[in-house]
Amino acid sequence: SMHDHRGRFAALTFASNEAHPPFLRSLTRYEKAMQLVAINVHIHARRRLAEDCVVDGITLTRREFECLKWAACGKSAWDISQTLGVSKRTVTFHQENAKAKLGVRTINQAVVRMAARARS
Known part of the structure; x- marks a missing residue:
């Protein structure tokens, strides 16, 4: 160690x-x-x-990006919590932070911003 x-x-x-x-x-x-x-x-x-992820010049933490990535795959906050081994509240916390940083109101809007980044 x-x-x-x-x-x-x-x-x-x-x-x-x-x-x-x-x-x-x-x-x-x-x-x-x-x-x-x-x-x-x-x-x-x-x-x-x-590693952080930059979406439209806005830095998301690895966990914020990861929670959005799983949401883009159609997973609910509960599903994501089971995948990542964290609580649903933790997933929601990271998704809310990502939405606030991206200036959007919904997870779908955040996912669209993230997807646009992947295409550019």
Whole structure:
């Protein structure tokens, strides 16, 4: 496990269903390489998770965009909550934020703005 310069925690686990897997004997030998892999996985994951989406010059968080994307697929807030593993209220919160940022009143209007971005 590790902490980055901002104190964020990350862990990368190597596991086996064997009692004494062969790679266990190599841990000391490859410890530095495995640390490098863990650091790179952490950096890549943080970048992916932190990506924001810009719609018509307006920045939506990854979660706001994700909730709109699922709505565009015809999913209700409850369906989206089940897909993302969050509460329906959390989905509604992100959708309301996205609508406010985009200056629209309905999810359908927000989805149309998002779809127009995808075509341009």
